[in-house]
Amino acid sequence: MEAYLNFPGNAEEALKFYARCLGGGVVGDIYRYSAMPPGEMPVPPGWDNKVLHATFESEGARFMASDVPPEQSPPGYSGFAMSVYVPKDKARAQKVFNDLAEGGKVTMPFAPPFWGGSFGMCTDKFGVPWMVSCEVE
Template identity: 40%
Template sequence: MAQINPYLNFKGNCEEAFNFYKSVFGGDFPFVGRYKDMPPSENSGGIDGEKIMHMSLPISKESTLMGSDVGGEWASHIVEGNNIQLSVNAETEDDAKRIFDALSAGGRVSMPLEKTFWGALFGMFTDKFGINWMVNYDYNQQK
């Protein structure tokens, strides 16, 4: 069964926000990735390398709060109220493809579903109802 988690986008204060959420919920960050850690690409948008590319904070056994800082043209689309996406973590590659194709039908794909440098199949879109989604399948999942 797929798992859905909230994914929050920030204009530069993701780490500050997540430290606040950690003070409320407790726990530890199992992953903190900075833009400086990713391979060079023309899509980096000139964002400060110290900013957060991705971080996560488990809230319970079933849910994880995830987030990142956005920059470049992506930042111009972020306003309070639309800075959240639903992130689907699929159990199989085929399931990720099925979910991505079905949910994005009639919507607008902003990042096609494709293999990434972090070892996942990943894509993003806004569905036909205006809801922002991310679909992810980690190739290194524990079976």
């Protein structure tokens, strides 16, 4: 299974942010609304260059993303979190957490939880919830 994140018109900005935070980046082409055959679905004015579909990959993990036109279901994230596991490198895990939290909201500071290791939760500036963990305290 892979996560598919929907954005209200800023998917490309989010993907660049995730590349900076997580390393990696978009694999393959970014498909644009302008590439759809005429009549496939209505495209709002000004959305020709928005992201119809993209796949992001970092260290073997991947997710997909797109922009969702305003007249479709608006994106909203609840009931899940994107999870990043950084093995054996607490400093890198802390950096990933700090970068994802930049401009967003920390919901649980990155620290040793009662079960061991290091763990933190945040919601990024795009409204996407994240959990970052490492087995090292």
